[in-house]
Amino acid sequence: MNRSDLINFLKDKNDLGKRESEKVITTFFDTISESLADGDRAEIRGFGSFTVKRYKSYTGRNPKSGKKIKVPSKK
Numbered sequence: 086m087n088r089s090d091l092i093n094f095l096k097d098k099n100d101l102g103k104r105e106s107e108k109v110i111t112t113f114f115d116t117i118s119e120s121l122a123d124g125d126r127a128e129i130r131g132f133g134s135f136t137v138k139r140y141k142s143y144t145g146r147n148p149k150s151g152k153k154i155k156v157p158s159k160k
Contacts, residue, residue: 088114 086094088110096106120127121137128134142158 092103092106092110095101095109096103099106101109117127117135121135124137126134126136137160140159143156145154145156146152147154
């Protein structure tokens with residue numbers, strides 16, 4: 086299910102207009118995104134939780150050449 090499917094599902098299930106459904110979904114995702122950007126954890130009980138995971142740098146290997154490379158840390 087993608088964003089458009091979710092908007093249409095909300096529209097059909099709750100007798101809302103497409104613009105209203107789109108606004109609800111956009112607000113929902115924007116709120117979760119802002120929370121994660123602030124370094125917080127977003128949890129919706131019965132559905133799931135969202136966190137930003139940080140990875141340390143490590144030595145990897147180039148799959149084509151087999152040469153060792155340093156992979157930087159990332160979120």
